[in-house]
Amino acid sequence: MASADDRNEDVWHDEDAGPVVRPYAMTRGRTQPARGEFDLISLVVATRSVPSVAAGLQPEHVTIMRLCQRPLSVAEVAAHLNLPLGIVRVLLGDLLDKGYILAREPQPASHMPPERIFKAVINGLRSL
Amino acid sequence: MGSGPSDVSSGTALPMAIKVLIAGGFGVGKTTLVGAVSEIRPMRTEEIITEASVGVDDTSGVEAKTTTTVAMDFGRITINDEVVLYLFGTPGQDRFWFVWDELSMGAVGAVVLADTRRLAASFPSIDYFERRGTPFIVAVNCFDDAPRYSADDVKLALNLDPDVPLMLCDARLPTSGREVLITLMEHAMKKAEPALS
Numbered sequence: 105m106a107s108a109d110d111r112n113e114d115v116w117h118d119e120d121a122g123p124v125v126r127p128y129a130m131t132r133g134r135t136q137p138a139r140g141e142f143d144l145i146s147l148v149v150a151t152r153s154v155p156s157v158a159a160g161l162q163p164e165h166v167t168i169m170r171l172c173q174r175p176l177s178v179a180e181v182a183a184h185l186n187l188p189l190g191i192v193r194v195l196l197g198d199l200l201d202k203g204y205i206l207a208r209e210p211q212p213a214s215h216m217p218p219e220r221i222f223k224a225v226i227n228g229l230r231s232l
Numbered sequence: 233m234g235s236g237p238s239d240v241s242s243g244t245a246l247p248m249a250i251k252v253l254i255a256g257g258f259g260v261g262k263t264t265l266v267g268a269v270s271e272i273r274p275m276r277t278e279e280i281i282t283e284a285s286v287g288v289d290d291t292s293g294v295e296a297k298t299t300t301t302v303a304m305d306f307g308r309i310t311i312n313d314e315v316v317l318y319l320f321g322t323p324g325q326d327r328f329w330f331v332w333d334e335l336s337m338g339a340v341g342a343v344v345l346a347d348t349r350r351l352a353a354s355f356p357s358i359d360y361f362e363r364r365g366t367p368f369i370v371a372v373n374c375f376d377d378a379p380r381y382s383a384d385d386v387k388l389a390l391n392l393d394p395d396v397p398l399m400l401c402d403a404r405l406p407t408s409g410r411e412v413l414i415t416l417m418e419h420a421m422k423k424a425e426p427a428l429s
């Protein structure tokens with residue numbers, strides 16, 4: 105599950121803040137996704153099986169496709185990839201643009217979830 | 233936007249994700265609580281922060297910016313096919329308030345963990361959620377060697393609004409952590425009621 109924890113132990117489990125060198129090199133300088141918002145808790149899922157790298161994708165895109173064979177939040181994708189969120193958002197935007205993934209954004213911040221969702225969460229927590 | 237489990241744009245059933253925050257002072261047990269209730273080992277993700285350096289000459293064509301990262305811990309509880317609950321520990325360092333802003337955007341509520349040996353360490357979190365209007369509760373993490381006070385005494389010491397629930401907990405215990413989350417969700421549901429009608 106927590107595969108990201110196994111690598112770069114000292115980089116990842118460092119202080120709360122540390123320098124990052126040229127963080128957006130992997131996205132060729134792009135800091136915004138071509139499509140999509142990708143909140144921390146937006147859920148993403150692959151629409152197809154894992155494509156080959158030859159399909160004009162970077163290895164990181166392929167890794168995301170592998171991870172997202174079941175729904176995962178953007179935060180989880182970033183944690184598994186061991187990459188900063190901003191970069192992961194750009195990579196996810198590429199995949200959304202190609203139709204390789206679907207995303208569900210959370211409720212807008214101005215809206216609280218409906219009461220039945222609260223009740224489902226409370227009942228779910230009680231029965232754990 | 234429908235309230236059902238399917239995304240309008242995709243038609244595919246994806247659960248709804250909701251988010252709660254676990255806040256409080258340095259070393260108060262935030263990560264411990266997330267780990268106790270999460271179905272996955274707590275994960276960590278990083279946000280890149282780019283700040284323009286002071287005194288940059290715009291015409292030089294040189295982007296003098298400093299980048300740092302700030303890390304967030306989080307865990308997950310799958311409630312059912314429809315709902316997934318994510319818990320995010322807030323970064324301990326106060327200079328990252330803008331990360332708090334991003335985290336609390338859309339959060340249904342927050343737990344402020346407190347330690348009776350250092351109650352003042354929870355003031356910034358309480359102030360923050362009061363100002364933002366984010367529904368929150370206070371959970372006193374009962375460290376073994378900390379003096380015991382009644383919930384009412386702590387509530388008084390924290391000068392909490394009377395309707396803010398305060399409870400005692402042990403952040404290491406899943407059962408205790410779940411009680412904390414249930415209390416938060418009940419409080420948040422009550423707060424959301426006027427908007428629902």
Ligand SMILES: Nc1nc2c(ncn2[C@@H]2O[C@H](COP(=O)(O)OP(=O)(O)OP(=O)(O)O)[C@@H](O)[C@H]2O)c(=O)[nH]1
Nearest residue numbers: 258259260261262263264324374375376402403404
């Ligand atoms: N005795 C006791 N120890 C606890 C309890 N909760 C946490 N601890 C310990 O206190 C220490 C700090 O806990 P963390 O969960 O890392 O605290 P935190 O709030 O995430 O800390 P920062 O992220 O550094 O601000 C750890 O060594 C925990 O094992 C508790 O309820 N009782």
Ligand SMILES: [Mg+2]
Nearest residue numbers: 262263305321
């Ligand atoms: Mg922590």
